[in-house]
Amino acid sequence: DRLPALLAAMPKAELHMHIEGSLEPEMAFALAARHGIALPYADSAALRRAYAFGDLQSFLDLYYQGAAVLRTEQDFYELARAYLARAATENVVHAEIFFDPQTHTARGVPMATVIRGLARAGDEARRERGISSALILCFLRHLSEREAFETLEQALPFRDAFIGVGLDSSERGHPPEKFARVFARCRELDLHIVAHAGEEGPPAYIWAALDVLKAERIDHGVQAVHDAALMQRLARERVPLTVCPLSNQKLQVFPDLARHSLPQLLAGGLCATVNSDDPAYFGGYVNANFQALFAATGLDAQAAWQLAANSFEASFVDASAKQRWL
Numbered sequence: 598d599r600l601p602a603l604l605a606a607m608p609k610a611e612l613h614m615h616i617e618g619s620l621e622p623e624m625a626f627a628l629a630a631r632h633g634i635a636l637p638y639a640d641s642a643a644l645r646r647a648y649a650f651g652d653l654q655s656f657l658d659l660y661y662q663g664a665a666v667l668r669t670e671q672d673f674y675e676l677a678r679a680y681l682a683r684a685a686t687e688n689v690v691h692a693e694i695f696f697d698p699q700t701h702t703a704r705g706v707p708m709a710t711v712i713r714g715l716a717r718a719g720d721e722a723r724r725e726r727g728i729s730s731a732l733i734l735c736f737l738r739h740l741s742e743r744e745a746f747e748t749l750e751q752a753l754p755f756r757d758a759f760i761g762v763g764l765d766s767s768e769r770g771h772p773p774e775k776f777a778r779v780f781a782r783c784r785e786l787d788l789h790i791v792a793h794a795g796e797e798g799p800p801a802y803i804w805a806a807l808d809v810l811k812a813e814r815i816d817h818g819v820q821a822v823h824d825a826a827l828m829q830r831l832a833r834e835r836v837p838l839t840v841c842p843l844s845n846q847k848l849q850v851f852p853d854l855a856r857h858s859l860p861q862l863l864a865g866g867l868c869a870t871v872n873s874d875d876p877a878y879f880g881g882y883v884n885a886n887f888q889a890l891f892a893a894t895g896l897d898a899q900a901a902w903q904l905a906a907n908s909f910e911a912s913f914v915d916a917s918a919k920q921r922w923l
């Protein structure tokens with residue numbers, strides 16, 4: 598079977614990964630030692646064993662705890678450098694990378710420290726590995742719109758270092774409408790708009806991400822299959838969905854990867870893509886996501902080609918770069 602080799606070798610863009618979610622347990626322990634922080638686990642193997650999640654919130658609790666070892670510009674640089682090196686080996690030629698500044702500014706880490714470290718790794722990887730990348734600032738939806746506005750204000754001195762904004766963290770109970778005004782402001786600033794919606798939350802949150810936030814892409818969106826009118830709209834408007842199979846499996850969004858909705862999304866003509874979300878926590882980088890999904894669902898080489906083409910279509914690179922990759 599040559600499908601796994603094709604999935605690994607094909608050039609692709611990765612559009613849904615949180616840089617804090619690429620913090621491997623080994624790096625967490627190294628950074629903890631660097632800063633004299635005690636982690637409540639014996640070693641990296643014990644930390645990895647704790648990665649057994651029942652739902653999104655049980656993951657987020659560990660994810661925010663892990664991020665606490667990130668303190669200095671060098672830490673953020675090394676984190677992003679490691680992800681980009683790995684992505685390049687998986688034939689990711691372009692990555693759009695989420696970061697969660699509120700996780701860090703709440704601990705007293707300056708916005709400048711976060712953005713400068715991440716941006717430096719992106720510049721270096723472009724020069725040294727030929728992989729292009731861009732940053733997308735995510736607002737934490739369990740916090741207030743006021744705090745999102747404050748975060749945007751802190752980030753504006755670095756406006757050129759990120760291309761867009763997103764919305765992540767605990768979905769249920771925090772609908773897109775809560776952030777209507779801050780996303781309106783972001784649109785005035787010509788930032789690209791994306792939002793997590795329909796991961797655990799209902800199709801109504803996908804409608805609101807589109808109609809209220811004016812999201813250009815939906816992150817996850819896998820619950821769209823429960824709403825036929827929404828499926829038709831997403832297909833007609835070619836609104837991309839950045840789907841993360843191993844994340845959905847680990848957070849028990851589907852009972853089994855074999856029952857994942859991605860084949861239905863493709864069959865419905867939607868612009869679905871495959872991504873890793875939080876690769877250090879969910880058991881694999883982007884190629885492992887492709888391979889697990891294809892093994893479980895029986896998708897074929899035609900679907901592989903479609904998903905790779907979709908990833909470039911869905912990216913925010915300019916039209917000439919898209920042409921080159923498509």
Ligand code: HPA
Nearest residue numbers: 615765766767793874875
């Ligand atoms: N969903 C919501 N918030 C997140 C995720 C996710 O998949 N990953 C990191 N933060």
Ligand code: ZN
Nearest residue numbers: 615765816874
């Ligand atoms: Zn995500």
